[in-house]
Amino acid sequence: MTGEPVLSVRDATRHYPSGDTVVKALDGVSxxxxxxxxxxxxxxxxSGxxxxxxxxxxxxPPSSGEVRFRGARVSTPxxxxxxxxxxxxxxxxxxxQKANLIPFLTAGENVALAMEIDDVAPRAARRHAESLLTGLGLERxxxxxxxxxSGGEQQRVAIARALANDPALLLADEPTAALDGRRGRQVIALFRxxxxxxxxxxxxVTHDLRAADYFDRTIELIDGRIVDGRIGTTPASGEGGGRSLEPEMFRNETQHRRKSGATRSVQDRSWPGPVPCRSPDEDPIP
Amino acid sequence: MNLALADVRHGFLRFFLTMIGVGFLIMAATGMIGLYRGIVDDALLIVERIGADLWVVQGGRAGPFSESSAIASDVDRRCEGVPGVASVRRFVQISRQFSFEGRTLRAAVTGLDFPTDRGDWLTLTSGRRLVAGHFEAIADESVGLHLGARVRLARDDFTIVGTTRGMVDASGDGLLFVTVADASTIAQKRSGEEILLARAAAGRTAAAGPTGSSVQQDSKISAVLLTLAPGAEEARVRATVLAWGDVDVLSRSDQRTLLLDQRLWRLRLQILAFTGVLLVVMTIVISLIIYMLTMEKLHQIAMLKLIGARNSVIVAMILQQSFLIGAGALVLGFLMSHLVFPHFPRRVLIEPADFALLSTAVGVVCGFAGLLGISRALRVRAQEVLS
Structure with a gap:
């Protein structure tokens, strides 16, 4: 990889006091x-x-070290x-791992909320949420x-919500832990x-190595230290395996980006890629 | 997107039941305040409506409402001669229990000084005013007598010729208006035992010598009501009457003070104390409800923080829900008060100003409860969503 990294963690440690001792949850990770x-x-x-x-x-915050975002230091102790x-x-x-959706909001509202709190006009936010969910096979x-x-549908709504503000960095913590193997692979394929x-x-962050072939790199942590940082393997063969079966989820560009009044518009952001859209061949995650 | 409304929509039944619960508390508080207002209003009703400028009562007594009062039967005629006095009326009021159609009823029998006073100051709901000097009565609806009813009082039958509404004495008994002459007759009716006791007492008094009192001891006239002529000096009239030595003079304002600050002060204090307790309970209950609602949402609040919601989004959600519960409860409390309290035996007077004050108090309580919830919500960390 070349160019400025989006995320750069530099020599980060995280220590928690535990009685008379100090637990090193993270020990100099970069x-x-x-x-x-x-x-x-x-x-x-x-392992941290x-x-x-x-x-x-x-x-x-890290106990020591720093976090940079596109080269700019954003977090220090x-x-x-x-x-x-x-x-x-x-x-x-x-x-x-859990979708953590707001239980009193519909799937569309859960996704739109992430934009509305960023001052996107409600109607534009709603339309964009609908296009994101449609792209993930949740139009119904x-x-x-x-x-x-279902659990898989909730997880896809959570992914749509995470994507709503078009973040440059997406962090997922055990997102497939509550799903069966096939659905888990589909979620990782979606991240791919x-x-x-x-x-x-x-x-x-995952325990599930069945979808390891999708990853560019796998970093292994033990006792708060990186012990292995491998470049990802070539896509595996088999059902739904690897990049060869990467879902065609990003076909159509949405037309729902309009500017509205004093509030921010979806169009104000830089959109690096088209809005995801489910392929007709893709088996939706139930 | 309004998060508070969305949450209310989602759990409407729960919110509605909460509103009903708080609404009952508000109804109880409204009832206590209304009961207080009703008692004060009932107590002052005669004083305010009868239209007397001065009350001439038994000397050394604060009658006829705070203490018993009996004045000489010629006091009214003496008062008529005082310069500045435009009109004079005798006043009698006694509580009586009597049978009517197999029921035992109670009334505060009140004398109208017929023909000077035919009850023109009364607002009739049906019938007419007194036109005969005897055996006619105007009854308040709360007594339980209807127009045309004939009721036996003392040894005479009275016909109800008119009815009023909401005319009661300080203890809540409906007023039954008859002429002063008839009221005196009713008051003087005694049982055989009473007569024997009175004779025995008279004998002892005779043996002990004259009392020197100018007041007839069997007088049933409680007070004489004076209406002053336009321009007349109240102080001069008062001084003239007081100079007789056997009576006292009380103004309308004096009567009001005596009733509220002496006769009723314990009751008022008790009701106000209960109202205070109820408001404290209401504050605690509403605060707990809002706080618990917030506690239930801590995970969602953490999620909101995680996805970057500003504190204002969270604060607005909690405050809006708090005020929605308060506003809904106020509306329900108000409606329930108007449905329930008219069936209570004593008048519950719901004054708009009192309800406005209660609404303000509920608003403050909701604000306080909301702040409690907010203080907890703002301590939630985004990473708690992982817990």
Whole structure:
């Protein structure tokens, strides 16, 4: 990879006091992730994967070290994370093991909310949310509450929400843990497409190595240290395997980007890639 | 997108039940305040409506409402001779229990000084005013007598010729207006035992010598009401009457003060204390409800923070829900108050100003409760969404 990395974690440590001792959750980790790159972070429980994600996502400050975003230093041990909320909203998308959808909002509203709180006009936000969900095969679920969606559908809504503000960095923490193998692969394939088509840098913390062939790199953490940083293997063969089966999810450009009044418009952002759209061949994740 | 409204829509039944619960609290608070207002209004009703400028009562007594009062039967004629006095009326009021159509009823029998006073100051809901000097009565609807009913009081039958609404005495008994002459007769009716006791008492009094009192001890006239002539000096009239030595003079304002600050002050204080307790309970309940609503949403609040929602989004959601519950509860409380309280035996007077004050109090409580929730919500960290 060349050029400025989107995410750059420099010599980050994270120490937690535990009684008389100090637990080193992260111990001098450095990591660069470039635009269009899909990186897996693996490791046993307690190895520091989630801590790395929290620090990279500006949800926790490092005990030492720093986090840079496109070359600019954004997080240090002394940072006030609350002041980074606007930055996080516009630049980082999150997907977790649980979809964490707002239960009283429909799928469409959950996605639109992420834009409305960024001052996008409600109608434009709604239209863009609908196009994102349609692209993920959820066009019939737009008006459904999360309780009426399956786990896979909820996870896709969460991905659509993470993409709503067109972030340059997408961070996912065990996004396939609640899904079966096939659905899990499809979600990772979706991340692959997001990285390729939208040019986003995507970091996925996972235990699930069945979809390892999708990743450009796999970083292994043990006891808070990177022990291995491999370049991804060539796509595996078999059902839904690797880039060869990468879903055609990003075919159509949405026309729903309009500017509205004093509020921000979806069109105001730079859109590195077309809005994802499900391929007719693609088996939707139920 | 309004998050508060979306949440209310999603859990409407729960919100509605919460509103009903708080609405009942507001209804109870409205009832306590209304009961207080009703008691004060009922107590002052005669004083305010009868239109007397001065009340001449038994000397050394604060009658006839705060203390019993009996004045000499010639006081009215003496008062007529005082310069500045335009009209004079005798006043009698006694509580009586009597049977009517197999039921036992209570009324505050009140004398109208017929023919000077035919009850022109009364607002009739049906019938007419008194036209005969005897055996006619105007009854308040709360007594339980209807127009044309004949009721036996003392040894005479009275016909109800008119009815009023909402005319009660301080204890809540409906007023039954008859002429002063008839009221005195009713008051003087005594049982055989009472007569024997009175005779025995008279004998002892005779043995002990005369009391020297100018007041007839069997007088049933409680007070004489004076209406002053235009331009007349109240102080001069008062001084003239007080100079007789056997009576006291009270103004309308004095009567109001005596009723509110002496006769009713314990009751008022009690009701106000209950109202205060109720408001405190209401504050605690509303605060807990809003706080619990916020606690239930901590995970969602963490998610909102994670996706970058400003604090104003979270603050607005909590405050809007808090005020929605308050506003809904106020409307329900108001409606329930108007449905329920008219069936209460004592008048519950819901004054717009009181309800406005209660609404303000509820608004403050909701604001306070919202702030409690907000203080908790703002402490939530975005990463708690992972917990």
């Amino acid at each position: 990591l660069d992730v470039h635009a269009g790159e899909l990186v897996a972070v693996i490791g046993p429980s307690g 994967k989630s801590t790395l994600l929290l620090i990279a996502g500006l949800l926790e 002394a940072v006030d994370l609350d002041r980074l909320r606007d930055f996080r909203r516009r630049n980082i998308g999150f997907v977790f 679920r737009i008006g459904n509450l999360p309780a009426r969606l 497409s997001i990285a390729d088509r939208r040019g986003a840098a995507v970091v996925v």
